[in-house]
Amino acid sequence: MKVLITYDINNRHSDVKSELESKGFSDSWLDKNKNTYYLPNTTLWHDNINSTIEANRVFHETIESLNVGKSPDEIIKVERFIAIPATPWSGIPGNPHS
Numbered sequence: 001m002k003v004l005i006t007y008d009i010n011n012r013h014s015d016v017k018s019e020l021e022s023k024g025f026s027d028s029w030l031d032k033n034k035n036t037y038y039l040p041n042t043t044l045w046h047d048n049i050n051s052t053i054e055a056n057r058v059f060h061e062t063i064e065s066l067n068v069g070k071s072p073d074e075i076i077k078v079e080r081f082i083a084i085p086a087t088p089w090s091g092i093p094g095n096p097h098s
Helices: 013-022 052-067
Strands: 005-008 028-030 034-036 044-048 079-087
Touching: 005 013, 005 052, 013 044, 013 052, 052 079
Parallel strands: none
Antiparallel strands: 005 044, 005 079, 028 034
16 A cells, blocks of 8 residues: 655754655655655655555554664654555655655
């Protein structure tokens, strides 16, 4: 199943994104014409995950793992999160994140 997740967190955005990417999530995709579509900064998708519930679990386990042993000012707090099926879709390619 293709699943899109979007979230707001209070800090350590790069750590979260990198860890989720290592688990198969991506911030862009190629369409059938090889056009690359870039998602907003805290939005990722997975092209082969069992369900939105599984995406939710992976996201929250990632946050928990990244918080282990961190000082209070380094703790990641999830402010918003949603996982939804990513098909069908439409959009514009946009530009890569800087």
